[in-house]
Amino acid sequence: MAFDYDLFVIGGGSGGVRAARIAAAEGGARVGLAEESRMGGTCVIRGCVPKKLMVFASSFPEAVAEARAYGWDAGIGAFDWPQFRTRLETELDRLEAAYRATLKSAGVTTHDARAVVEDAHRVRLATGETFSAKHILIATGGRPFVPDIPGRELAVTSNEMFHLPALPKRALVVGGGYIASEFACILNGLGATVCQYYRGAQILRGFDEEARGLVATAMQQNGISIHCGTDILRLEKTAGGISAVATDGTEQEFDLVMYATGRHPNTENLGLEALGVQIGRRGQILVDEWSQTAVPSIYAVGDVTDRVNLTPVAIREGHAFADTVFGGKPTRFDHDLIASAVFTQPELGSVGLSEEAAREQEPIEVYATAFRPMKTAFAGHSNRVLMKLIVSQKTRRILGCHIVAPEAGEMIQLAGIAIRMGATKEDFDRTCAVHPTMAEELVTLRKPLRTA
Numbered sequence: 001m002a003f004d005y006d007l008f009v010i011g012g013g014s015g016g017v018r019a020a021r022i023a024a025a026e027g028g029a030r031v032g033l034a035e036e037s038r039m040g041g042t043c044v045i046r047g048c049v050p051k052k053l054m055v056f057a058s059s060f061p062e063a064v065a066e067a068r069a070y071g072w073d074a075g076i077g078a079f080d081w082p083q084f085r086t087r088l089e090t091e092l093d094r095l096e097a098a099y100r101a102t103l104k105s106a107g108v109t110t111h112d113a114r115a116v117v118e119d120a121h122r123v124r125l126a127t128g129e130t131f132s133a134k135h136i137l138i139a140t141g142g143r144p145f146v147p148d149i150p151g152r153e154l155a156v157t158s159n160e161m162f163h164l165p166a167l168p169k170r171a172l173v174v175g176g177g178y179i180a181s182e183f184a185c186i187l188n189g190l191g192a193t194v195c196q197y198y199r200g201a202q203i204l205r206g207f208d209e210e211a212r213g214l215v216a217t218a219m220q221q222n223g224i225s226i227h228c229g230t231d232i233l234r235l236e237k238t239a240g241g242i243s244a245v246a247t248d249g250t251e252q253e254f255d256l257v258m259y260a261t262g263r264h265p266n267t268e269n270l271g272l273e274a275l276g277v278q279i280g281r282r283g284q285i286l287v288d289e290w291s292q293t294a295v296p297s298i299y300a301v302g303d304v305t306d307r308v309n310l311t312p313v314a315i316r317e318g319h320a321f322a323d324t325v326f327g328g329k330p331t332r333f334d335h336d337l338i339a340s341a342v343f344t345q346p347e348l349g350s351v352g353l354s355e356e357a358a359r360e361q362e363p364i365e366v367y368a369t370a371f372r373p374m375k376t377a378f379a380g381h382s383n384r385v386l387m388k389l390i391v392s393q394k395t396r397r398i399l400g401c402h403i404v405a406p407e408a409g410e411m412i413q414l415a416g417i418a419i420r421m422g423a424t425k426e427d428f429d430r431t432c433a434v435h436p437t438m439a440e441e442l443v444t445l446r447k448p449l450r451t452a
Contacts, residue, residue, distance in 0.1 A: 008133035009033040010115045013041020015302030015314030016139030025106040027326025034115035039099045043311040050162045058189025069379035117271040140266040142303035146259045151235030155257045168255035176203035178342040180260035185345045199231040208354035211402040265304045339416030341409030349412025352400035363393040365448035387441040396424040
């Protein structure tokens with residue numbers, strides 16, 4: 001059978017674009033790609049990139065305060081949200097154009113339309129066009145959602161945060177994950193009075209307990225009011241804003257309510273289940289270690305599979321798929337030991353097992369230190385940073401590393417390389433410190449704080 005394309009990709013986010021580019025440029029495949037929204041997907045258009053730029057913007061008041069402590073006659077005026085938003089939108093336009101140019105130069109044919117799967121080798125666009133393909137890749141990502149509560153239409157999600165007409169003076173962030181915690185810090189840094197409601201016992205579930213506890217304490221010291229064990233019963237429009245009625249019996253008024261309580265894979269109405277593609281209980285596409293679905297010609301990568309929902313993971317999954325199917329290099333992406341960062345203030349960097357998970361697996365030693373960093377201690381701040389290593393008693397390998405500090409994301413990337421290579425505690429001990437730095441503590445921890 002002659003196909004229109006060797007590969008048709010549905011979704012122009014990080015995973016889909018990487019798969020399409022590698023299949024076309026390196027694998028010599030004829031590739032088509034359909035994207036119903038903006039090219040670049042969640043990360044570039046409404047996720048990591050604009051969020052990190054907002055993190056940068058929100059950090060300047062604290063930087064100016066530190067500058068004064070160091071002797072500078074420094075001051076800062078009001079934040080011009082419209083100016084920043086305009087520059088942000090210009091930057092996102094530039095990045096989207098770069099994505100399109102990359103696909104074009106690789107020889108990928110793009111279609112600005114929604115696509116659904118008609119059968120194992122055919123897709124149909126919202127324009128009415130249909131195309132046949134030997135292989136189909138689903139890379140439609142995920143989306144945030146607001147629970148079905150009275151007044152849910154009054155809330156926004158992370159998607160809308162980059163396009164607000166004005167910044168709120170009073171903001172409520174609902175959720176305890178990294179997206180919620182990051183936006184709580186962003187809004188606080190930009191001058192809003194921020195509350196964060198989370199129904200669990202502590203924010204940042206899944207991260208090391210000691211690390212997430214320190215982040216929560218720092219956020220509260222910075223002025224964010226965190227209410228754990230608290231959820232929203234209903235939202236009501238008032239003359240002055242939005243009233244949030246909470247499960248703890250309180251009722252408080254806000255200018256903005258943002259929900260970040262999870263994301264759903266974008267699998268609805270794609271025509272997958274009727275073809276035999278298996279869908280999990282959370283709506284995710286079930287795939288094997290090669291990202292292949294139950295239908296041999298259909299694959300899926302990225303957040304739509306709900307494995308590890310991080311942009312670099314989607315990119316690596318997409319690349320592995322292209323190498324396997326079109327490059328003659330069977331490749332399975334290993335989802336273990338993936339480093340990650342939470343861009344709160346301070347940041348949290350993590351790779352490997354938390355102390356809690358490691359001690360359930362085997363006997364461990366815990367090496368940790370918390371201290372006031374030189375830069376901010378000089379400025380009179382009481383904030384502390386954490387450096388923590390989880391070590392196997394048997395093999396001496398580093399099972400986990402957790403850092404809470406400014407620029408923790410930069411540090412954990414490098415620590416992740418060593419830990420991925422199987423570094424032991426003694427390998428860290430033999431490494432000479434770079435002084436004076438915060439990260440030198442990772443190679444000067446000599447005695448375990450505790451064993452478990």
